[in-house]
Amino acid sequence: MAIKLLCLCLLLALLGPIWAKKQPCLASASSCDQCIQSSPECAWCTAPGLSSRCQTSRGLRRAGCRKSHIYSPQGEVKVEHSRRGPADVVSALQPEKLYLRLRPGVKMSFPLMVTVQKGQPVPELSADTSNVPGGLNITFMATKTGPPAQVQVYVEAARCPSDDEMGPWSVSITPKGFSMSTTLEITFECQCGCVGIREENSAACSGRGALMCGRCDCYNSFSGKECQRESGSLVSPNEDYCRSDPDALVCSGRGLCVEGFCECERRINPAEIYSGRYCECSNFDCERSNNKICAGHGLCTCGECLCDEGWTGEDCSCSMDVNSCMATNQKVCNDRGMCQCGTCVCMPPYADPTCESCPTCQDTCMQHMECVQCRAFGMGTKKDSCDQDCGHISVEMVETTEELLKTENGAKICKMRDENDCSFYYTAPSSSGGQTTVARSKECPRGL
Incomplete structure (x- = not known):
């Protein structure tokens, strides 16, 4: 029996930015909220000290931000509960209620199970979005004829709601001709979870402000990125603030001193980044192997390779895998040597790739x-x-x-x-x- 489903696209207002077009992250974002709203690809680093903290997750990792400090919400679908009943009811729609957290530009999906009385066609689905902010797009696609039939629901928000629009919002999905429905409780991922978390008198803020989402909220009479200056001071910030020690170059010779803080120069290759309070770090001045930074097995962090699991060495070219060092007796280097970078270094007089031959030993x-x-x-x-x-x-x-x-x-x-x-x-x-x-x-x- 053919399934007739209405492919419903609800476009309730003129869309804001078109997310299908890849947008760059707002490097100048002054807050976490501003960053994640600039593009669905953007993430925010909550650790202090990073000069550019609004980038893609990969970009932040390359700039030295730890994974645990990267905030990049991707939305969530949570089922509250499903109905239970006989399979031959006139109409059943499962689950009964879902909670959706939508990040604009990130499409979420979930299945609905549609059960109808034997011999009846599967009803078309419609949605009541009368109280939902504009820019929401909902589509339905049949994926299984059943019984029961399965319909995949796709939900995507084009933009964040305005400040005067309050949530959460409810959307009802109902089979045509029946009163039973599935309710969607929708909220938006437009504010960062770290916003409400303040570290008062933070050392990262010179003890003169609260650290929030990696940035300082300075107390009254203090200013600067690290709250290091008194707002009423008549002393103009000078380049001494931009030197790691009195004899050091301003911003390590890699940037300009602006209001007592270093603005690191940009490289021709946008993937190459200077960072740190004095622009002393980089993600490209690391040891190379086979013409690859960190041998392609690690991240260059402040001039040093942070090797991936299973690799070691200054250039991450040394494998920690000992399989190539296993002797025929299943002992590493025959217990007559050490496995270094996948190669046995044998103790004299033993030799060969796994230290199993001994030319001068007894026959x-x-x-x-x-x-x-x-x-x-x-x-x-x-x-x-x-x-x-x-x-x-x-x-x-x-x-x-x-x-x-x-x-x-x-x-x-x-x-x-x-x-x-x-x-x-x-x-x-x-x-x-x-x-x-x-x-x-x-x-x-x-x-x-």
Whole structure:
């Protein structure tokens, strides 16, 4: 049965900015609210000391703002509860109520389940938006024929409501011809959550103001970005405020001193940023590897690489993964060296990529003979301490020497003599031990 759904686009007033057009973040934003309202891509850094705190989240991270200090709301959909009832009711619409927090320019969506009496078509959906501010766009799209049918609802706000418009606002979604409806309680993400959080007498504000959203709200008679000046002072701010010490360059030679604060110069490449109170930091003067800053495995923060998880070193080029250092016995560098940047640095006289060869050590056949004897035949000088001394050797038995040669093609074959002057054969383990295959049959002198 065909589903007829009305694709309803509610445009209640002339739209403000068209969010589909990518807009730059307002770098000159004086508040968190102003920043997040400038574009849905914009985020605000709540940590003090950053010269440009309104950028994209990625831009703020590159400028040195920690993830925990980045405020970038993306909206939220929360279901209060759903109706419960028999599947053959005349009409049911689930869930019954939802709470939506909308950030202008960010589309939110959620499913509605529509149940109708058997044999009836799925009713069209309509919405009552009589008390909602302009700029709200709601669309419906059928995603499942059912029963029950499923409709995906998309809600997007084009702009923040004006100051004199109060929320939250209710929108009712109702199937045509029925009274049962779903209610949307809508609020807007236009104010930053940090606005109401004040750190009084903050050290970041020279103890003369409250820190809020990373900026200082100076107490009476004080002014400046860090409330460092008395408003009534006749002394004009000079360049001494812009030097890290008396002999240092003004703004580290990377900016201008304006009213006692450094305004860092802008680079030709907008991704390259000077920051810090004295423009002493940058996000591009870091060690490089393979012509990439921090080897592409970290962030350049104030001239130093902050490496991603699993990487280390001044240029983040050193992998902490030890898989390439695992010896055949599943020990890192055979316990004969250290894994540095994915490569074994072996202790002399051990060598090779995993420290398993020892050219000057005892021949591996002779080195493991006593352990092979006790593990395979219960003989030899270590038969009474075999488990303790020879746990590093794992033995697989075959019947004949011919079978050993056939199954271990290419492996080094050891031929040794036991105390009865019988010859026995086995494959040479690595210098540190591991797997060996032993032929059960021996070659003994006549009479034995």
